[in-house]
Amino acid sequence: MAANIIVAGGGIGGLATALALALQGHRIELLEQAPAFTEIGAGVQLGPNATRRLLALGLGKPLAAIAAKPDALTVRSAASNAVLGRMPLGSAVEHRYRAPYYCVHRADLHALLLKAVRARKQVTLSTGARIVDVRRDDNFVCVASADARAWEGDALVGADGLWSLVRHQVIEADAPPRATGHMAWRATVAQQALPVALRCHGVEVWLGPRLHAVAYPVRGGRLLNVVVIAESIPTGDVRDWDQAGSLAALQQATGRSGAGLQALLEAMPAWRTWTLSDRPPLKSADQMASGRIALLGDAAHPMLPYLAQGAGMAIEDAVALAQALGSTDAAGVPQAFARYAAERWQRNARVQSRAQRNGTIFHATGPVRVGRDVAMRMLGKVLLDQPWLYKG
Numbered sequence: 057m058a059a060n061i062i063v064a065g066g067g068i069g070g071l072a073t074a075l076a077l078a079l080q081g082h083r084i085e086l087l088e089q090a091p092a093f094t095e096i097g098a099g100v101q102l103g104p105n106a107t108r109r110l111l112a113l114g115l116g117k118p119l120a121a122i123a124a125k126p127d128a129l130t131v132r133s134a135a136s137n138a139v140l141g142r143m144p145l146g147s148a149v150e151h152r153y154r155a156p157y158y159c160v161h162r163a164d165l166h167a168l169l170l171k172a173v174r175a176r177k178q179v180t181l182s183t184g185a186r187i188v189d190v191r192r193d194d195n196f197v198c199v200a201s202a203d204a205r206a207w208e209g210d211a212l213v214g215a216d217g218l219w220s221l222v223r224h225q226v227i228e229a230d231a232p233p234r235a236t237g238h239m240a241w242r243a244t245v246a247q248q249a250l251p252v253a254l255r256c257h258g259v260e261v262w263l264g265p266r267l268h269a270v271a272y273p274v275r276g277g278r279l280l281n282v283v284v285i286a287e288s289i290p291t292g293d294v295r296d297w298d299q300a301g302s303l304a305a306l307q308q309a310t311g312r313s314g315a316g317l318q319a320l321l322e323a324m325p326a327w328r329t330w331t332l333s334d335r336p337p338l339k340s341a342d343q344m345a346s347g348r349i350a351l352l353g354d355a356a357h358p359m360l361p362y363l364a365q366g367a368g369m370a371i372e373d374a375v376a377l378a379q380a381l382g383s384t385d386a387a388g389v390p391q392a393f394a395r396y397a398a399e400r401w402q403r404n405a406r407v408q409s410r411a412q413r414n415g416t417i418f419h420a421t422g423p424v425r426v427g428r429d430v431a432m433r434m435l436g437k438v439l440l441d442q443p444w445l446y447k448g
C-alpha cells in the first residue's frame with residue numbers, strides 16, 4: 057500500500073523527505089520553484105542526531121566522502137583569541153552518540169540527496185514549479201503553480217522554507233517571519249590558500265560583544281567555511297538572502313576583532329550576507345499538520361543558527377514523517393500526519409528556544425559576558441555537549 061504525496065520545496069528538508077518516503081514505497085511529486093536544483097555556497101554542521109538519520113537513509117558512504125570530521129569544538133574570546141572551552145568531537149562523539157559529527161558544504165549535501173532521490177523511480181522532480189495555490193478536501197490535495205500546471209495527491213508536505221506558502225493552509229492568521237536584526241556574513245576559501253596558522257581542522261567559535269564567528273572545514277577538509285553573525289545592523293529588506301558583502305562593511309558594523317580572528321577574516325577572498333529572520337515556536341501539534349497537509353523543516357520551525365540545527369531538524373522531521381506514514385495508503389494519511397506532528401512539534405520548539413538562548417549567551421556584554429567566560433573556562437566540555445539533542 058502506498059500514497060501519492062506532493063512535496064513542496066526541494067531544499068535539504070524536501071529532498072530528505074522525498075527520499076525517506078520513497079524508501080517506504082510512496083509515490084512522490086517534488087515541486088521546486090527554482091529553475092534548477094541548487095544550494096548556496098556555504099557550510100552546514102551536522103550533529104550526530106542528523107547524521108544518524110542520514111546513515112539510516114543509506115547515505116553513510118557518500119556522506120563520509122563529502123564531509124569533514126572535525127576533531128574538536130573550541131570556543132575562544134574574539135578579543136584575545138584565548139581558549140574559553142573545548143569539547144572533543146571526532147571519535148569521542150561518534151562513540152558516545154553512535155554517529156559522527158560532520159561538517160559539509162551545503163551544495164555537496166544537497167547534491168548527494170538529489171542523486172539519491174533521482175535514483176528512486178517513484179519520485180518525479182519538477183523545477184520552475186512555484187506553488188501559488190493549494191486546494192483540499194477530505195480526500196485529496198491539489199496544488200497549482202505560477203505557470204498554470206496542477207498536481208493532485210493524497211497528501212501535501214510543505215517543505216517550502218521560511219516564507220512557506222503551504223504554512224497558511226495549516227496555521228490560520230499566521231504572522232510573517234520576524235526580522236531578528238541579526239545578519240550572517242559567510243565566506244569559503246581553499247585551506248591551501250591560507251597560511252598554515254589560519255587553517256582549521258575543528259569547529260572554531262569566537263565570542264564577542266553582540267557577535268560571534270564560526271570557522272570549520274568542509275568538503276573533506278579542503279575548504280574552510282567562515283560565518284560571522286552580528287547584531288544591530290540595519291537590515292533593509294528582510295527577504296535579503298545571499299547578497300554580496302565585503303569585509304569593510306562587516307567591520308563597519310562590528311568593529312575590528314582581536315588579532316587572531318581579524319587575520320582569518322582578512323584572509324577571506326569574498327563575503328556573502330544573509331538577513332536572519334525566524335518565527336516563534338509552534339504552540340501545538342495541530343499547527344504542524346492539518347488533515348492531509350503537514351509542515352516540515354523551516355516551513356514549520358525556522359530558527360536562528362546558534363545551535364546549528366535547522367537542517368538537522370528538517371532531516372529529523374523527514375525521517376519521522378516517513379516512519380509515521382509507514383506503508384499507509386491514502387485513507388490513513390490524516391492520522392499518520394497527526395502522529396508525526398505530535399512526535400515532532402515539542403522537540404523542534406525546544407531546539408528553537410535553545411538556539412535563541414544560545415544567541416543571547418554568545419553575544420553577551422558586561423557582567424553576563426564575564427560570568428559566561430568563567431563558566432566556560434570551568435565547565436566548557438559539559439556546557440558544550442548536548443546529550444538531550446544528540447541522543448534524540
Ligand SMILES: Cc1cc2nc3c(=O)[nH]c(=O)nc-3n(C[C@H](O)[C@H](O)[C@H](O)COP(=O)(O)OP(=O)(O)OC[C@H]3O[C@@H](n4cnc5c(N)ncnc54)[C@H](O)[C@@H]3O)c2cc1C
Nearest residue numbers: 065067068069089101187216217353354364365366367368
Ligand atoms: C547563517 C546560517 C547558518 C546555518 N547553519 C546551519 C548548521 O550549521 N546546521 C544546520 O543544521 N542548519 C543550519 N542552518 C539552518 C539551515 O540552513 C536551514 O534550517 C535548512 O536549510 C532548512 O531547510 P528547508 O529544506 O526546510 O528549507 P529551505 O532550504 O529554505 O528550502 C525550501 C525550498 O523550497 C522552495 N520553495 C519555496 N517556496 C516555494 C513554492 N511556493 N513552491 C515551490 N518551491 C518553493 C525554495 O526554493 C527552496 O528550495 C543555518 C542557517 C543559516 C541562515
